[in-house]
Amino acid sequence: MKIKIVSVPVRDQQKALDFYTDVLGFVKKIDMPLSEGNRWLTVVSKYDQDGPELLLEPAPNHFEPAKVFQEELFNAGIPWTQFYVDNLQEEFERLTKLGVEFSMNPTEMGTVVVAVLNDTCGNNIQLVEEK
Amino acid sequence: MNYYIQELERIKEICFSNQIQIDLAVNTRNYLDANFAKNIKLDVLAHLQLSSKYHLIRVFKKYHGITPRQYLINKRIKQAKVSLTSGQSVSDTCYAVGFASINSFSNLFKAKTGMSPSVYRRATFDKSKP
Numbered sequence: 448m449k450i451k452i453v454s455v456p457v458r459d460q461q462k463a464l465d466f467y468t469d470v471l472g473f474v475k476k477i478d479m480p481l482s483e484g485n486r487w488l489t490v491v492s493k494y495d496q497d498g499p500e501l502l503l504e505p506a507p508n509h510f511e512p513a514k515v516f517q518e519e520l521f522n523a524g525i526p527w528t529q530f531y532v533d534n535l536q537e538e539f540e541r542l543t544k545l546g547v548e549f550s551m552n553p554t555e556m557g558t559v560v561v562a563v564l565n566d567t568c569g570n571n572i573q574l575v576e577e578k
Numbered sequence: 579m580n581y582y583i584q585e586l587e588r589i590k591e592i593c594f595s596n597q598i599q600i601d602l603a604v605n606t607r608n609y610l611d612a613n614f615a616k617n618i619k620l621d622v623l624a625h626l627q628l629s630s631k632y633h634l635i636r637v638f639k640k641y642h643g644i645t646p647r648q649y650l651i652n653k654r655i656k657q658a659k660v661s662l663t664s665g666q667s668v669s670d671t672c673y674a675v676g677f678a679s680i681n682s683f684s685n686l687f688k689a690k691t692g693m694s695p696s697v698y699r700r701a702t703f704d705k706s707k708p
Contacts, residue, residue, distance in 0.1 A: 524580030551583055557594035558604050558641045563582070571582070578604050 452489065454502040455527055456517050457568035460488050463503040466567050470545055471530075476500050507569060517569050524550050526563055526573035535560045535576035602627055603641035606634060610646060614653045615676040620646060650676075655690045658683070662699040671695065 457463035467473045473490035477500070481487055489500035507514035520527060532538045535553050539562055543549065550571060551563040560576045594600060605627060610618070623646070624634040638646045654675040661671040669680055672695070677683035687695045 522580075524582035526582070550580060551586075554586070556586065556590055557600055558607070561586075577607075 450499055452500050452502050453528065454504045454506075455566070455568075455570060455572075456506045456513055457503045457566075457570075458505070458507055459568065460486055460503055460505055463566070463568040464488060464490070467501070467503065470542065470547060471566075473501065503568075521569055521571055524563065524571060527570040529561075529573035529575050531575050531577070533576065535562055535574055538574060599637050600641060602629060602634065602637050606638055606646060607642060607649065610650050610653060614650055614657065615674060617676070617678065618650065651686055652690070655687055658687060658695065659691070659698065659702075662695055663702040665699075665703045668695040668699060 455463075464475065464478075467490050468475055472493060474493050474496060475488075476491045476496070477487060477489045479487040485505055488503045490503065491500050492498055507517050517527070539549065539553050542564060548565045549562055550565065551561070553560050553562045553576075555578075558578055560578060562574050563571050564574065566572050606623065609623065609626070620634070621631045624631040627634060629637070635645055638644075638649070642649060644652075654677060657675045658671050661674060662668070666674065668684075672680050672683040675683075677686075684694055687693075687698070691698060693701065
């Protein structure tokens with residue numbers, strides 16, 4: 448068994464694709480039309496394009512419990528998932544200049560530094576730098 | 579302050595209040611990252627960090643979730659994959675990433691990747707050639 452896909456629930460797939468590529472810097476990998484305007488849409492890290500894919504899935508639009516779960520996590524400030532960066536302070540400054548909102552600024556947490564941003568698609572995303 | 583930040587503060591207080599231990603764990607990992615290709619002796623490493631060998635292992639595991647030895651093996655295997663993919667021979671790769679014996683390198687590589695180094699090299703290097 449291999450871990451090939453992890454998913455992030457999004458309200459608007461096109462808006463999510465723009466944010467995850469233009470702002471966060473991921474690269475589109477698969478974009479396949481499905482029924483009723485939905486897409487099988489994945490992005491990968493620019494530096495590991497054969498690595499795990501992030502599926503931007505429109506679950507909250509089609510399954511009410513997914514929407515409720517996503518909203519509750521978001522309101523509590525809990526990240527849906529996390530991505531690793533080499534230099535969190537630099538990334539924090541770059542993203543802030545692009546207008547990205549952070550609910551938690553870079554904060555030391557043991558052997559890592561973490562920050563939490565709003566992905567504009569209904570999720571908090573945590574960025575992590577290993578010290 | 580949202581719920582997540584409150585929880586993080588609480589957990590930080592419980593798990594990450596010992597800065598001396600955190601520095602030991604971080605410094606040791608940085609040392610392993612910079613020196614993985616050398617013949618690293620844990621007691622020398624502990625001595626460098628002004629710690630005992632057993633304390634060092636315990637603290638490293640507590641903050642990184644794996645022992646220094648496991649971390650070093652993972653680091654060397656990761657580097658070996660890069661070396662084999664670039665076309666280096668199995669024996670050159672073995673010594674370049676810090677293993678002293680081809681046998682133990684091959685066994686560990688296979689355990690970690692599911693392939694022997696030579697099979698991995700054929701699969702990746704040949705594929706990367708135009």
